[in-house]
Amino acid sequence: MALPRRLIDPKTIYLEPEVRNFARGREALERFPDARLIEVASHARIPELFADEALAADWLRMKRDVLVLGVKKGLALRPNGRSADFIAPSTSNGCAMACSYCYVPRRKGYANPVTIFVNVEAISAAIARHAAKLGPKPLPNSVDPVDWVYDLGENGDLSADATITGTVRDLVAAFRDIPNAKGSFATKLVNRELLDYDPRGRTRIRFSLMPEGPSKVVDVRTSPIEERIAAINDFVEAGYEVHVNFSPVIVHEGWEPEWRGLFAAIDDTLSDRAKAQLKCEIIMLTHNAGLHEINLAWHPKGEDLLWRPDLQETKISQNGMANLRYRTPWNKTWLERLLRWRSEMIPYCEVRYAF
Template structure:
């Protein structure tokens, strides 16, 4: 047995999320994909599975913000994606289009990208009308400006990002949505020149490596320095487990990627991120026909996300001091707080050089 074949027979996830409560709206209960979700939830041992009398999610708030957060993070809601969520949206610089299998995430990252962008308690909502969601791949194939028809990334085809509002692998054991999407796109149902992509902090890839993906899905793992991951990324697979999963999917022929994010200039950051890159190189050593990309994203926050995060994690040690940051304004007038120009320049220069030196197979897509 070769080392790569061994990778595919010894995959044991270290982190599986199992909700305590599953709420199914009346409309969602009538759709076929809901039966698969219920089957998976029952197999995972979920006892509280309820079909609601209507389509509104109510009674989600506790007596305090912390109670609301804790209850919501233990709840999976099976809902119907509204028409507004079915139209693919441009998502540069990651991909041509965004499609959403779900909204919400079971992890407890103290810098959560979703804070401030999702309304209400942070319940994970999975969409039962999967056919409608995936129809966006059909209608938008061959369109887009990030990869479709471009010189730099045209070989990726039309790309569809699935992890803007969720970690699809983190909820896969109780939804099956990701496997269904990968299999259908992999079969060529939506055309030959399309590609799904998602980022994850989980390692439950045992089912994924058995799928006929057709090379039309890029699995990216969110990776970070040990200090950042261990301190701020609660409820996720630890870094060594993610790298083991990265090797497994690469060995199974998937296109793979690194989402190095959010990078932070912590004390000794060069040494810590250098060790991370060395670990990545070791994890992928010997993989044949490796197709590896990298996306590097610095930490940033908005006033709204800071307020939400401090409500969720009042004792966080995450640095969110506006006086230590520079303001970055969007074309719509929104404000993000990013690192000062000199810090950004130093980190960018180091990462570009060290990525090329330590992980030469990686193709850097963007830095932001």
């Protein structure tokens, strides 16, 4: 397989001992037989990874050379209401890609390798129990008119995870048999192996898109924007529901022609069938001072776009973190402009939410 060697080829695997009791755990270990194995009591407490400030400069190498395998302990589901009705227990944390605006490393520390949770059967069962207790969705909402939607990849990218183990294949298969429920995840990687998973309309993939210029700077180790757009038709034909996620929207000098160019590329590329089912999310950039400091150690060029104190102000997020967002009322004005360009160029692409 080409993808695992390009994105991740671990020289070291940290693992909780019970990982060997699970089929997907054994599969991951067999896939990388030459890796050095280090047993740990908890996937979340590895001081030599997450507490070593010097590792920030080795950000990309750590993603390629290190893998963490664990067993997901907490199986609670949380309400969402934006990308999904509920956030499902994650089968991963961290990502083999390295988008410099990603919120996950704001909490992880100075290294952000992939952690795969191998007890996918328990995670699928928790989702099935939750959906059964809810019963049919009583009313349509902005998430979905018919089904309860569960976000499966809040803290990672499942297209990349699928190059490591079969947990993603298992999740897609599980949703074929869960009444009134649909799985959903965002991705920046075109992994064509997923085309063979037979989702039968029960899994929604959200391809994250932004103009090619900024993407080349901040979407590190991801599939090119042109490739993501071109893949939409194929994934629709394979039985996925495919939406797009315009995120993050990075405002900078000359951003209007870039976004108009992106919308034109979508309109020129998508089939009539893909356009008919297309919806989107729009999320303006959120940044963070701690992440800014980490990024300066490995990718300072990206901060020229992301760190704009002249345009940003501090906002306290729902989880209590102090983040940077574009200043009020500029954020609203710029979002309204983007929405207007969308309505002019791809009016068939319904906006599910924007902020």
